[in-house]
Amino acid sequence: MRLKVTRAVLPPSLLIGAIVLTGVFASRSDGAATFDPQLSASVTDASAGAASDVTVGFDVPAWDVNFAAVVIYIPAAWHVTPGGDIPINARVGELNAEATLGLINGACATRLPVEFDMRNASIDANDTVSFLDADGNGTQDFAEDGDGNGVLDGIDHYPDFISRIVPGPQPISRSAGITFVAGIPIFLQFLVFEPATVIIPIAGLTDNPATGYPSVTLLQNIGDPAATPVPFVITDFCSPLSVVNVSYGMTRADGGGGSGGGEVSLRNPAAAGTYTFTSVALGQRDADLDGYENGLDTCPLAPNVGNPRETGSGDADNDGLDAACDPNDSPSDVVFGDVECNGGLSIGDAQKIARKLISLAVSQEPGCAEIGSVDGTIFGDVDCSGSLTIGDAQKVARKLINLAVTQETGCTAIGHREAGTNSDQDGDGYLNRQDNCPLVVNGESEDNQRDVDMDQIGAACDPDDTVPTGDLIPAVKTADVQIGGGG
Ligand SMILES: [Ca+2]
Ligand SMILES: [Ca+2]
Ligand SMILES: [Ca+2]
Numbered sequence: 273m274r275l276k277v278t279r280a281v282l283p284p285s286l287l288i289g290a291i292v293l294t295g296v297f298a299s300r301s302d303g304a305a306t307f308d309p310q311l312s313a314s315v316t317d318a319s320a321g322a323a324s325d326v327t328v329g330f331d332v333p334a335w336d337v338n339f340a341a342v343v344i345y346i347p348a349a350w351h352v353t354p355g356g357d358i359p360i361n362a363r364v365g366e367l368n369a370e371a372t373l374g375l376i377n378g379a380c381a382t383r384l385p386v387e388f389d390m391r392n393a394s395i396d397a398n399d400t401v402s403f404l405d406a407d408g409n410g411t412q413d414f415a416e417d418g419d420g421n422g423v424l425d426g427i428d429h430y431p432d433f434i435s436r437i438v439p440g441p442q443p444i445s446r447s448a449g450i451t452f453v454a455g456i457p458i459f460l461q462f463l464v465f466e467p468a469t470v471i472i473p474i475a476g477l478t479d480n481p482a483t484g485y486p487s488v489t490l491l492q493n494i495g496d497p498a499a500t501p502v503p504f505v506i507t508d509f510c511s512p513l514s515v516v517n518v519s520y521g522m523t524r525a526d527g528g529g530g531s532g533g534g535e536v537s538l539r540n541p542a543a544a545g546t547y548t549f550t551s552v553a554l555g556q557r558d559a560d561l562d563g564y565e566n567g568l569d570t571c572p573l574a575p576n577v578g579n580p581r582e583t584g585s586g587d588a589d590n591d592g593l594d595a596a597c598d599p600n601d602s603p604s605d606v607v608f609g610d611v612e613c614n615g616g617l618s619i620g621d622a623q624k625i626a627r628k629l630i631s632l633a634v635s636q637e638p639g640c641a642e643i644g645s646v647d648g649t650i651f652g653d654v655d656c657s658g659s660l661t662i663g664d665a666q667k668v669a670r671k672l673i674n675l676a677v678t679q680e681t682g683c684t685a686i687g688h689r690e691a692g693t694n695s696d697q698d699g700d701g702y703l704n705r706q707d708n709c710p711l712v713v714n715g716e717s718e719d720n721q722r723d724v725d726m727d728q729i730g731a732a733c734d735p736d737d738t739v740p741t742g743d744l745i746p747a748v749k750t751a752d753v754q755i756g757g758g759g
């Protein structure tokens with residue numbers, strides 16, 4: 273089997289195109305972070321020695337922190353056919369998941385169901401394929417069929433990033449599914465290793481052959497230390513998460529009714545008895561112990577006033593920054609003056625707003641002086657130390673105009689906005705909820721979200737970026753399966 277999960281973490285660059293639900297969650301009081309995933313396991317044919325399908329469920333409840341890593345162990349008494357003994361691209365399973373996402377700086381309000389058709393995939397580490405579009409033809413290499421044999425390259429070639437995420441041991445089998453969501457290829461892989469291969473070290477458990485075959489899931493290239501972040505529409509990956517994975521006992525023919533199928537992929541234990549599946553998982557770090565993982569918490573070093581999973585909670589201006597660290601959480605701080613915003617905002621209107629807002633800004637910024645006229649173009653990062661230049665004022669104006677239009681019904685953004693709405697407080701191109709330093713400029717022009725200790729707090733704002741802040745939360749779960757006496 274082949275279940276579950278990713279090392280390291282978010283925000284995953286995946287999925288778009290979702291169904292927005294509202295009122296999904298009941299309220300809960302705040303408190304320390306919890307991570308209590310649920311594991312289930314079952315077989316469709318419980319006969320001893322049967323080539324039965326195995327279904328494993330893994331769920332992260334609402335309000336828990338999301339996982340940083342999960343390994344599922346298949347009991348050692350199962351027969352797991354090595355990947356090399358099954359044809360490449362044979363259908364070996366299917367996975368259905370429902371993820372909870374925050375989109376475009378919103379709270380955790382979007383549920384996205386996804387399905388994967390899993391194929392037996394190459395484990396030849398000498399024949400690799402990139403997650404990137406290395407050949408520059410507009411499609412990521414894993415999701416194209418470069419050699420024209422009818423099999424996507426992420427299936428019949430070994431992804432080069434696996435060795436960076438799970439260095440060392442080679443899997444005995446790999447299955448892979450590639451599904452397209454809103455035109456974006458999503459890559460899911462299960463790697464099964466020999467028993468006692470240590471992925472998440474827990475002495476006496478994960479180094480014990482009796483615990484079984486560790487199965488690691490990789491989603492996209494999450495966890496690849498060489499991956500390059502990009503600003504993305506998915507700004508949070510939240511709980512709840514629900515995953516149901518079916519690993520076929522016998523491979524199946526293609527959905528189109530083509531040939532193939534019928535090879536044994538999994539076989540139940542030969543002896544009747546009770547067998548235990550195990551999951552070893554790590555919940556994400558919560559540095560300030562306010563119950564919200566660093567990757568979700570836009571104030572990771574200050575206990576939140578509200579709940580970042582809920583729209584507007586503790587966030588009066590709805591910019592994704594909790595009042596605990598938002599330097600301007602009150603929308604009433606902004607003066608709009610006599611501008612008419614119904615039916616659209618003209619450049620002239622914007623200039624009026626700009627003048628008023630610049631005056632407001634300079635009165636609030638030590639070291640800034642009043643400036644003259646503003647033409648309303650171009651902005652970026654403002655340095656108000658010393659005096660405020662016309663150029664600086666233009667930058668301020670742009671930031672504030674964009675803030676204004678996001679708050680006034682009927683107003684639309686004017687001109688081009690290259691950055692700097694209040695949803696991107698520091699104007700570095702990463703929306704607050706994706707930005708691992710939402711108050712410090714660390715965009716693609718700077719260190720691009722660099723995070724050496726991978727604690728989801730960027731180097732630009734991490735008090736010590738060599739030691740992860742907050743603890744991973746371990747959780748070990750088991751699920752028993754009864755195997756009967758023949759059939
Ligand atoms: Ca916090
Ligand atoms: Ca706010
Ligand atoms: Ca930033």
Ligand SMILES: [Ca+2]
Nearest residue numbers: 723727729734
């Ligand atoms: Ca860090």
